[in-house]
Amino acid sequence: MKGILIGSLTLLLAGCAAPTNTACICDLAKLNNGWCSQCALGYVAGVTIESEMLFEALDAHGHDIDPGGVQCSSCRKAMETDGFCDRCQVGWVSRQAYFSTLTYRLAKGQAKDVSKIRCPICKVNADQPGWCASCGVGMVGNVAFPTKEGFEQASKPYRVFLAAVEVARNCEFCAGAMVFDGTCPVCKISYLDGKGVPLVP
């Protein structure tokens, strides 16, 4: 029991002061789009998110849903085809629901531990989306795509997401609105594809 306390305390006290001490914890969060409460940082596609609000809004994990409870016909069709329901703005992958284009597209790839990637091109591509012709793999963050189509479809919302992560430092609502094509109630800016557009109507 004493050992448990010492072990726990050691990690808690170490906190984020020394990143190397917490790397093992946050690395796990990086791989599963998780929140590292030890450091108060979230991860989506391996990208660090400081804003808890943005992280929660992204809700980047798949949601299990009772198929029988889905009333929307467009969703039911999308569920069968790993498609996206434009009406509800919900994407379906392996019968799990995703609530943004970004998370839906990312769910079609496979998260990788970037430190274990050997190909130097793929490693660079994990920083900025790119296609490695020799491996036949596109990287969007730490997510690998075996097809160019999947890679390109994920790249576009990912770039918006990267911009949103930066914007979140100034306005979390704007950041969330960028990802969801929504409107920031504070700055009164609507977003479409990550760009500000006039309020409608």
Place this chain on the structure above:
Amino acid sequence: MKYGRRAIALGVMSVGLVGIAGPQAMAGSHSWRINEVFSNADGTIQFVELKECCGMNNEVLLSGKYVSSQTTGNIFNFPGNLPCNNCTANQHLLLATSAFAALPGAPAPDYIIPAGFFAIEADTLDYYIYDAFTFGAGELPTDCVNSLHDGGRTGPNSPTNFAGETGSVDACPCPADLDGDGSVGILDLLALLAAWGPCQGECLPPTTCDLDGDCVVGILDLLTLLAAWGPCP
């Protein structure tokens, strides 16, 4: 010592597991969508109905979320989370004005919004950053019966609250009561006669004296008023 190391390892693991928990809970609030919007002509009777779109059963985290109008700037902040578990799949939330709540046939609103919460001419209603419902000029019916549904369809209003109670309201139960005093009488007759002839400007029955909606105040309107003479139902 052997057990001590094992215990330390368990401690490390327990903190590690706690460390990746936190916000990644399964409950959420993403899948509410603005489903139906209704208003009478002066905005005193309005409702906004949200519907859980996708069969998700734990969309209870409404604290910090809001419904807002871009045109009026009004914002309704949800006062807290829904007090239930596994209770949201395909359910509705009803935000409505007090005057709506007082109408016969109206299901009890889950939340009260102020009169004129949204603009009737044109507006975009936002549910947090997750959903937007936009209508342009002339798209929102104000005939006291029909509402605007998701996808642009209009039809008889069908407000539904979280308990599943549904109904339909007539927001103009006494259209001939032109002065709004609760009865049809001489003042209403005089107002109608004063407006006799073609309607001026935009024709928006039944807020004018044009009770039958033909954009002319005439004999049919007079007969309608006389037929309704006396206290409103």
